[in-house]
Amino acid sequence: MNPLLSPLLFTLLMLSSGPKMYECARVFTIVNYCKETIWPGVTPGDNFNGGGFELKSGQSVVFQAPVGWSGRIWGRTGCKFDKSGTGSCQTADCGNTLKCKASGKTPASLAEFTLSNVDYYDVSLVDGFNLPIAVKPMNGQGNCSSAGCDKDLRQTCPSELAVKGGNGKVIGCRSACDVFNTDEYCCRGTYGNPVICQPTFYSKKFKDACPTAYSYAYDDPTSIFTCSASDYVVTFCSSRNQTVCSYHDHKLVCNAANGLNPWMGSWWTAMLALLLMINLRIFF
Template identity: 40%
Template sequence: MIFLLIAFLFPLNSYYCIRQINIYNRCPFPVWPGIVGPGNPAGGGFRLDNEQDRKISVEDSWQGIIWGRTFCDSRMRCATGNCGNREQCNGTLGRFPFTIAEFSLDESNDEDVYSVSLINGYNIPILIEPFGGKDCQRAGGCISDINEVCPERMRITNGRRRENGNVVGCRSPCDALRSDRECCRGAFSTPDTCFRSHVAQTFKDACPTAFSFQFDDATSSFAC
């Protein structure tokens, strides 16, 4: 399996209010994790070569996201996830499509909520593993290569659409089609009116425990 592994640790006791999140690159190419959340951990980004890992420290109640930027050149122009041609994103969200790891630590009832989302598209597999908690659910995330089954009109190829070359990302139905139905907005903004589209179902079939559209909580949101 080839993926970006993100593991987070629970506080050792009630007086220890700092968490550690370990980001481990198992992809056969460099990945530049991007990070957006309170405290701007690690300046919002860094480089990880194959089999490298790095720990970041966050507050016990941290709410933020982590994604991977890929195929970045010497000027930090990335084919996917680009956050402004710089290694440290410093609070700037990357450009879609990319796979997202989401964290809401100590959200309610002393539970951590975490998930992997494909709502804004896909670029690399991501897996989340909790360590140190009790009765934790494993967020299987997405360890399949959706780029291999991405519909042609959704493909990002070397940072550009519909060109020859390797597919490096897959746009979300909302981003590609821009319709209220695909984006779960307007008249389709509730669970009773917005349903998983054909393309979103392709995402779900490949990654059953990742969010494929906005109202996908039942099989995609995990707690510990």
């Protein structure tokens, strides 16, 4: 599935697909709240428009991924592609192509998923940071906490880690492993276990800003999350008080980013539900 959708239109599409949509798949909604166009990359990308697409500011796109899918989602910035999909990006490029077959070049903020009876998901800054990214489970069972990094680390990136564009603006923040390439920072060699490899000055800066994201390789206890039978909303540049909505089991459910309790009584939700009913009559 590959429509670029307004929030209302993708909700209509989800409704029209019926309950079978959820039986063997997870619904992924990817939303761009950034002020700029981004180009999300996904590997493996067979269920995500071949692994890459353009997403303008304010746009949403919805996909389905089967149980058993294990992969990563990230955002690319400053991209230029020709009609054949050949081109390059300033950050998180995946090999001069729109549709990614490989992971994004560091630095890249990553959302990672393994879908099974119990899904595992996280947001990782181990490969550095290029965009704020968050994962919000919807309608799942279990802990189902939000994960991610909604702070823009480009604004506070230490100069020795900063990646700058042609105009001198910081466009990414590399990891200490990527910059210094030592066993201590990369958790390898004698540091290749969680007892010896401990947080460093740089990983602590990442963790302080983004407490629910991986800051270094063994940052598991506070960075990996689980949920069962969930849909997922992946947002770029969202704020902590951002509200996201999904249509599930014939109900419109909206969750605040700082909590997972559905609310259905607001004026906005009532109006959106009314618009849904009006548009569905036209749609069918």
